Each structure stands twice: as C-alpha cells, then as structure tokens.
Amino acid sequence: MAQQHILVLATGGTIVGTAGSATRRDYRPGQIGIEDFLREVAKLNLPGRLSGRQLANIGSEDIGPELWRTLHQAVLDGMDDPDCAGIIITHGTDTAEETAFLLDLTLPSAKPVVLVGAMRPADAVGSDGLRNFANGVRVAGDSEAAGRGVVLVMSDRVFAARDARKAVTSGTDSFRGFPRGAIGHVTPTSLEWFGPPWRVGERARYTLTDTMPRVPILHAYAGMPVSDITSALAGEAQGIVLAGFGEGNAPRAIRDALAEAAKRGVLVVRSSRVDEGLVDREPEDDAAGFVAARALGPAKARILAQVCLANGISDPVRVQDEFGRR
CATH class of the missing domain: 3.40.50.40 (Rossmann fold)
Known part of the structure; x- marks a missing residue:
C-alpha cells in the first residue's frame, strides 16, 4: 500500500531557526530551507510521503495579509490534489494563532490542515521542532483530523485554531486552548481525539478577499x-x-x-x-x-x-x- 502524500508548506519561524550554538539565547528564525529540513525529517522514518514548498522563510512577526493569500491558495491547491492526504504548515509561533484562525475561517474542512512550530531553534539543546513536526505528520495523515477545521500542534497537544493562543513567552509548553483546551493528544506513535469532528463536509465560511479592511x-x-x-x-x-x-x-x-x-x-x-x-x-x-x-x-x-x-x-x-x- 502506497504511503499517504502530505504536503508541507514552509513559511519559516523558530522551527527552522539557528543560533550557531546549542546554548545561545538569541537566534535567527527562518534559516533552514524546506529541502534541508525534510532531509533531516527523513531520518525519522515517519509514516507518509512528504513533499515541500517554500513560500517564505521569515519570522512570523513579519507575516501578514500578502503571505496569508499565498498560503491560502497553496492550501487550496493541496486540497484539490487527489494524491494529497493532508497539509502541514511550518510557521513561527508569534502569530501562528492568527494565521491558523484566518485560514480556519476561509478554508473548507475537507482535508487536515495542521500548523506546527517550535519554541527552540533547530540547533538548541532540547529543540522541540522535529517532535512537533513528527506529531503534525501523524495528525495530517489521520482521516479523523478532517472536519475539525485548521488545527495547531504543539507540545504533544492538538488545538483548534479558534481556541489556540500563545500564552507563555518561552519554554516548550507555551500554547493553551480556550475555551475548549486541547482537542487531542498526539505523539510520534499515537493520536487520541477527545471528541468527534464537528465540521465534517463544511465549506469555507467566508471568502478571503484581496484586501482586508482596516481594523485597529x-x-x-x-x-x-x-x-x-x-x-x-x-x-x-x-x-x-x-x-x-x-x-x-x-x-x-x-x-x-x-x-x-x-x-x-x-x-x-x-x-x-x-x-x-x-x-x-x-x-x-x-x-x-x-x-x-x-x-x-x-x-x-x-x-x-x-x-x-x-x-x-x-x-x-x-x-x-x-x-x-x-
């Protein structure tokens, strides 16, 4: 049986950031390209056939409407591809909740769409990026992930986009969900959902327009x-x-x-x-x-x-x- 194809859309962030030292506090996000990143991922022997597209390689503090539109179209292209089982977006954590929510509002829930990131750069002691990504692969490849809208996977937990928020400035356990908390628990070898999908077959709730109204x-x-x-x-x-x-x-x-x-x-x-x-x-x-x-x-x-x-x-x-x- 052929492995499922999972599309990885790369935007940058800490998950592909480097500091040049395993113990250095400061680092630069978005330093590793998607091809090099997937070569490291291949060593994990994860289930699934992964392919990647580099849409940006920046810190998420610089992500906004222009990249949102590019990302939105790339996800739609993946959904239209019958060979694609799910989509993973690698993203910085600072604005991950905003990107996830925007996509959740403007995409259908036909296939899993999973945002993953990291709180520690790739060359840091205890880096969490590869584990979060491996967990994201398990979620993106699970048929029950569809019908839940866009989700965010961090620290072995799955959060619905509407609930997810970054609540702590540092440390790997930095995301929370409100009001529902996590909707699932995931490891590289297991996945448990805490309830059934609630958006099965739902079309996009809103259209993503070319311009966004000014709302300070x-x-x-x-x-x-x-x-x-x-x-x-x-x-x-x-x-x-x-x-x-x-x-x-x-x-x-x-x-x-x-x-x-x-x-x-x-x-x-x-x-x-x-x-x-x-x-x-x-x-x-x-x-x-x-x-x-x-x-x-x-x-x-x-x-x-x-x-x-x-x-x-x-x-x-x-x-x-x-x-x-x-």
Whole structure:
C-alpha cells in the first residue's frame, strides 16, 4: 500500500531557526530551507510521503495579509490534489494563532490542515521542532483530523485554531486552548481525539478577499484619553477592537466615544486584555451598537471583524452571531 502524500508548506519561524550554538539565547528564525529540513525529517522514518514548498522563510512577526493569500491558495491547491492526504504548515509561533484562525475561517474542512512550530531553534539543546513536526505528520495523515477545521500542534497537544493562543513567552509548553483546551493528544506513535469532528463536509465560511479592511486594536489602560480613539480611527478604519479591562470594559468617556463611532457605521468589538475568559454581551451593548468578542482575544477578534466586513457583514447583530459560532 502506497504511503499517504502530505504536503508541507514552509513559511519559516523558530522551527527552522539557528543560533550557531546549542546554548545561545538569541537566534535567527527562518534559516533552514524546506529541502534541508525534510532531509533531516527523513531520518525519522515517519509514516507518509512528504513533499515541500517554500513560500517564505521569515519570522512570523513579519507575516501578514500578502503571505496569508499565498498560503491560502497553496492550501487550496493541496486540497484539490487527489494524491494529497493532508497539509502541514511550518510557521513561527508569534502569530501562528492568527494565521491558523484566518485560514480556519476561509478554508473548507475537507482535508487536515495542521500548523506546527517550535519554541527552540533547530540547533538548541532540547529543540522541540522535529517532535512537533513528527506529531503534525501523524495528525495530517489521520482521516479523523478532517472536519475539525485548521488545527495547531504543539507540545504533544492538538488545538483548534479558534481556541489556540500563545500564552507563555518561552519554554516548550507555551500554547493553551480556550475555551475548549486541547482537542487531542498526539505523539510520534499515537493520536487520541477527545471528541468527534464537528465540521465534517463544511465549506469555507467566508471568502478571503484581496484586501482586508482596516481594523485597529485599542488597548485600554488607566487614565486613557478619548484622543486615543480619534487616532485609532484615523485613516478610514472600518472597525475597531477594544482590548478592554476585565470583561471588555473601558473608561466611561472611551465607551461614549466608541458608541459615537458605532453610530457612524464603525464596527466596534469589545474584547479583553485579560489572558483568558469570556466577554459576554451587556445591556448597554444593544444601545451602543457594540459586539462582544465572547471567547476571542483581541488579535482573533480583529481577524474575524476584518473577514466579516470584507464579506459584507457589518450589522452588529449579524456580526455578533458570527462571534458566537464554534
């Protein structure tokens, strides 16, 4: 029986970064090309026939809409290839949750799409890159991985794109999932799912457009002046995400200014600067025209707001429904 073909789309990151020393703290991401990386992977004798495409070789702090569109099309090409069983994306960890979520919103769930990265460069003591990649191969080659949307594999755990977030700045156990936590546990030799797929046969929820509307994130802080709102909304911003105190709160003057912006047609989303927790709707949201981000943090709330606006969804009631989807 022929081995399954898994397509590897390389974008760079720490997983292919080097420091020139096994104990050096600083390093440069995106130093190893996909061909050299796959030659190292071949020594692991993983199940599956791997082929690679180098789309970029950069740190994920430099990834944005242009590369997202290239990556999106490359994944669609892999999905259209009947010989391809699944797709792995190697990616830096800083913005992996944003790339994963954007793709999750704009791709069908027909085949597994798995993001993998590393918290330590390839030449560091205790580097986690090859193990995370080996785990990604096991997930990408599993038929039950389809129908779960885009997933992220780190530290022997599988996270749904909507839940995944980088919660710790260093160390190999740096990713968390909220509100669901991990949806599976994986090692190079085993894979256990914690529930059935929930998006079987689902088409892409939204179209990835050529341009993304401008939606800045405004971080709340004590003594925050209204002029911050004016600055954030300059330059034809179509929306704004508030990274508020606690459950999406802000000083009264800020809330009033945001309500005025909402009356002018600006999409206003209340999220939280707190690491974990729900931002539920409040009675004032109806009158002000605000959207509550629910379980999405500011970065993902921004992406969903952008995608909604780009797809012609701007009414706060309708947008609120989109924020409530799983």
